Amino acid sequence: MFAEFLQYLFSGLTSGAIYALAGLGFAIIYNASNVINFAQGEFIMIGGMTAASLVAAGTPLWLAVALALVVAMLVGIALERLAIEPARDSDVVTIVIITIGASIFLRGAAQVIWDKEFHSLPAFSGETPIALSGATLMPQSLWVIGSSALAIAALWWFFNRTLFGKAMLATSHNRLAAQLVGIGVKRVLLASFALSALLGAVAGVVVTPITFTSYESGIMLGLKGFSAAVLGGLGSGLGAIVGGLIVGLVEALASGYLSSAYKDAIAFIIILFVLFFMPSGLFGRRGTDRV
C-alpha cells in the first residue's frame, strides 16, 4: 500500500522535475517579453535528440550532453534573432503565434535532420534499481531530480547574485526603468531565449534515457511545462517549480490509482481549472519571490 504510493511519488517527482524546468523556461521568456514561447517544448526535444544521435554516432556521453546543451542554446538564440526580434514591435499575440510557427518548423526540421523514430540514451549510471521501502527508484530518476535541483540552484544564483541576472529581473519588473539605467533590453530578451533553451535541453538530456525522445516529444513536455507555469502563476520562478512538481505528482497519482489513460489529460484539466478559477495561479503575477 505504502510501497505503491511511494512508487507513484518517485515517478511523480521525476516527471515533476522535468515539468518544473520546462515551466521555468516559460517563466523566463515571459518575464523578459510577456510572450508565451510555445517552442519551449522543442528545446527539450532538441536537447534529447542531439545527445541521442551523437551518442549513437559514437560520441562519448558527456561530450554529447555538452554539445546538446550548446546546440539547443544556439537554436534558442537563432529563434530570437530570426523570428522574435524582427517582430519586436508587433503585439504580444502576434509574437506568440510566431512561436507556435517556430515550434512547427523546429519539429519539421527535426524530422528531416533525424527521422520519425524514437531514440534513446543509455542511463547515465546504469539500470540497477535502488530498493527503498518496497518501492524501486531508477538511478536515472536521481539524475533527473538532481540535475533539476542543480539547474534551479544555478538559476537562483544567477538571478539573485549576478548583476546581469538582476538586470534581467529588473527588466521584467519595469522595462522603462531598466532602459533608463542603461540595461540593453534587446540583450535581455536574447539571453532569456538562450537560458530557456539551455534549461529545456537539460531536461531533454536527462529524461531521454527514461522516456525516449522523438521529433514530436516536445509537444507534450511543452504543454506540461506550460501548465506548470500557469498553475504557479505565469512569470513566477518559484511558481513554475511548485507547479511542475504538482502537475507531475497529480499525474502520477491519477494514472496510478485511476487509470493511466488519464495521464496526459491531467495537464489540460489543470490548465482549464487554473484559467477558470485562479487566473493568476498560486504565486500571483508580480511576486517578490521569483527564482
Added chain:
Amino acid sequence: MLLELSGLTSHYGRIQALKGIDIDIAEGELVALVGANGAGKTTLLRCLSGVQPVSGGTIRFDGQDITRAQPEIRVGLGISQSPEGRQVFGPMSVEDNLRLGAYRRHGPDVAADLERMYDLFPILRRKRREAAGTLSGGQQQMLAIARALMSAPRLLLLDEPSMGLAPLLVAEIFDIIQSLKAAGTTIFLVEQNAQAALKVADRGYVLETGTVVLADRGERLLADERVREAYLGL
C-alpha cells in the same frame, strides 16, 4: 554646450507632442522646464533618454549627435534620468535598485558611490534591504534620484521630483537638488511646481503644447507677468 536640442519633434501616432524644440544646456547649469499638464515635458525627457522616438530635429550631447542612439548608449555617455512616477524596481531591494543604477559602470567607484548615496539619503541606508515597493512616496522619489545618480551622470534629468509629496518633503527634495548643483552636476529639471523650480534654476524654459514659449533666467521668469498668471496662479 553640454546638451543642444534643435528643432526636436516627436509624435504619438498622429498626435504631435513636440513641435520643434530648441534648448541648450551648458555644463554645470541647473535648467528648469515648466509647463502645464500635457505640455510635453515628459515626452521631451523621454526623447533625451532615447525611450521615445524622435520624428525630427537633432539631439547633440557634448558635441556628439545622439538623436538615434540606443538608451543604454546614452546612459554610458552620461545622461541619466529619474523618471516621472519614480518607476523603482518594486520587488527588488533598495540596494539592488541602486546597484542597477550603476549598471553601465564597473569597479570600486561603484561601492564608494553607494556609500555616498546612503550619506546623501540616510533613510535609504536604513531601508537598504527592504523591497523598494514598500517605501513611501517620498522615499521612492529619493531612491529614484539616487538610482539616477549612481550612473555618475554628466547630465541629470529629473521629471517632477516633487510630484505627490508633502510640502516638507518637497522642500527637502529641492534642497538636495541645490546641493547636487553646488557639487557641479548639470541638471535639467522638469516641474509643474514652477515656483520652486524657477527659484533654484539658473535658467528656465516654459513649454506650452509642445512649443517653447518663453526662455529666460530663472528669477526673470518668476517675475514675468505671463508666467505668474499662467503657472503661479498669481
